[in-house]
Amino acid sequence: MSTFGPLTVDHELQPAHVDVVRATLPLVGANIDAITQIFYARMFDARPELLRNLFNRGNQAQGAQQRALAASIATYATHLVDPTLPHPDELLSRIGHKHASLGITADQYSIVYEHLFAAIVDVLGAETVTTEVAEAWDRVYWMMANTLVDLENRLYESAGVVAGQVFHRGIVTTRTEDPSGAVVIGVTCDWPELRNNHPGRYVSVGITLPDGARQIRQYSLISDTDAGEVTFAVKPIAASGGCPAGEVSNWIASRLRTGDLVDISIPFGDLPTAEINTGPTVLISAGIGITPMNGILEHLNNRGTRSEVVVLHADRSPACHPLRARQRQLVDGLPNAVLELWYEEPGDCADAHQGRLDLTFVDLPEGASFYVCGSSGFVQAVRSQLVASGVDQSRVHCELFAPDEWLLG
């Protein structure tokens, strides 16, 4: 379910459009990778500043964003021609929050439209993209675009900002080295938009890199923003297997110091945590996926929650485990919380399980809400284990740190 209430824009295609979209979906689906690749190449050729200053060029190099965009349009169109399928409101909500955190505005949808439709004609050929076909897919695009614009405008309005004006320039006031190699950055803030913030959200951070590009990345908050501080932890990504080191994470880890200015958005994110104090909660993470969970634990500590909280974390070893000491303190600060750990290499850590996280070892509280964050493989595996053990899928809420190719589909 969307965390932002029902989406208002109409969801019905005219019958003639339904027939055309149903007939051409397999062809568009079979060619969608080629279409999205050409779309991005055309768009960045015409508007290079979008790749330098808005889109994540690491994701572009890996193809992750292309696949996410393709999967989202295919899922949306499939729902339009078969409304008995589940409504894609989770998909739209995730995209809308990501767009809002980047300050995307309605006028930019025409740029995407122009280059996406030119790419469709390039790939399928003008003889296939007849007037009827173009009209029907136009309608699909604008229905999706209008729904996203509507959601994004509601997010801006609810945050009390002009559409797209989500960035503040803040001063870094704290920087701490975590023993795991992550760095913890604190930016003091008294932004009015932080009122009514929910835990588990993320900010976008904009960094000007040595080549002058301003690259934006998201970082989950590990502080409760009621404390008047935005705090996030960044794990630098090392080069490996022919892939280069992460650009922004390494820049932050090696260059960002207290006193520096940093562009930082107000928080967004659609993990449904508004009611988190009221019932049992299970927080499941791996690696740097711990960050939204620690943010939630800070909030629960500040609210003095007495509800049952089960915290499960998996990592390669105790030394790699980010924010480990703080996680332990936060769990110890709650009267009804337990922490279970899994390490592939536990060393002399006697209170951890050896190996990968396995839910058969855990008593899961009845009626709990589940929050899961880690790599795509980890999140998929945990979600499958939960569903196999009888947990209703609607209670399982996942966050991914890469463009979402599978939760969307």
Ligand SMILES: Cc1cc2nc3c(=O)[nH]c(=O)nc-3n(C[C@H](O)[C@H](O)[C@H](O)COP(=O)(O)OP(=O)(O)OC[C@H]3O[C@@H](n4cnc5c(N)ncnc54)[C@H](O)[C@@H]3O)c2cc1C
């Ligand atoms: C909602 C959300 C919350 C997040 N929260 C956190 C958090 O709390 N903490 C945190 O540390 N991270 C978090 N992330 C991830 C973060 O936003 C960044 O993605 C991460 O820091 C890596 O960014 P980077 O610029 O260092 O890497 P990038 O430069 O973007 O590289 C990313 C990957 O792409 C590979 N790559 C780049 N170029 C190429 C190429 N040419 N060929 C092949 N591979 C290539 C790199 O090797 C690397 O593995 C979050 C992400 C999201 C979406």
Ligand code: HEM
């Ligand atoms: C109907 C039109 C659109 C669709 C279907 C769409 C879809 C998506 C999807 C699926 C994602 C990935 C979400 C995730 O992280 O899982 C995304 C991210 C993004 N979108 Fe859109 N989008 C649309 C329009 C736009 C427009 C108009 C812009 C601005 C020019 C834009 C800019 C971005 C950017 C910058 C990202 C983040 C990229 C990254 O982190 O790699 N999008 N979009």
